[in-house]
Amino acid sequence: MDLTTIALLILVPVLAWRIYTRVKSRMERQRSIVSRHYTGLLVFFGMVAVPASEMSDPLAIAALAAGTVAGLALGAYGLRLTRFEETEEGYFFTPNARLGVLIAMALVARVLYLGVLIYANKGSNMPTPRITDSPLTMLTVGLAAGYFWMYSLGLLRWRMKVRNEIGTFKP
Incomplete structure (x- = not known):
């Protein structure tokens, strides 16, 4: 084992932990x-539309679609678990931390796996994998994009509903 492989073995868990703490802090x-x-x-529409426009593998397209549908359903469920607040300081929401962190970290884990796979194939005659090559990767991309798209839509609908009830709008 060379020095860069040892560094990779040490840095990947540290990077995963750092990303986890960052994602978790955003779920407050x-x-x-x-x-x-x-x-x-x-952004989350683009996360689905751009890869879908470039893919030709029907299995990867189906995985992206299935992940997106599952993400939309989980996003609707996550909105029901969200606490909404209207205060004098403004409007606030508290998402369900476990669900959001789980979905975000599934995508992060898959991207880290691809990074390690690219590193492992370095110097060999194996082609460099693209993010759209794997149906499992497309499933996680669709899941994260669908979840956070639905969540953004739900938050926007909540704000529009509050605006219509009050008659004024606070940005």
Whole structure:
């Protein structure tokens, strides 16, 4: 085993832990900002649309579609577990931390796996894997994109409902 492999074996768990703590901190009480909800709709739609437009493998396309549908369903479930608050300081929401962290870390784990696979294939005649090559990767991409897209949509709908009830709008 060479030095770069040992460094990789040490750094991957540290990187995974750091990403986990970052994701977990984002699953606490947050201010609702409408522009972020619109951005979430756009970004997570793009996470599905861009790979789908480039893929030709029917199994990978089906996995992306299945993951997206499952993510949408989990996003709707996650919204039911969310606590919404209207205070003098603004609008806040507290997502279900376990569900959000689980879905985000599934995607992170798959991307880290691809990174390790690319490193392991370095110097060999094996082709470098692309993110769209594996149906399992596409399943996790669809799951995360569907979940967070539905979550952004639900937060946006909540804010629009609050605006219609109050008659004023706080960004």
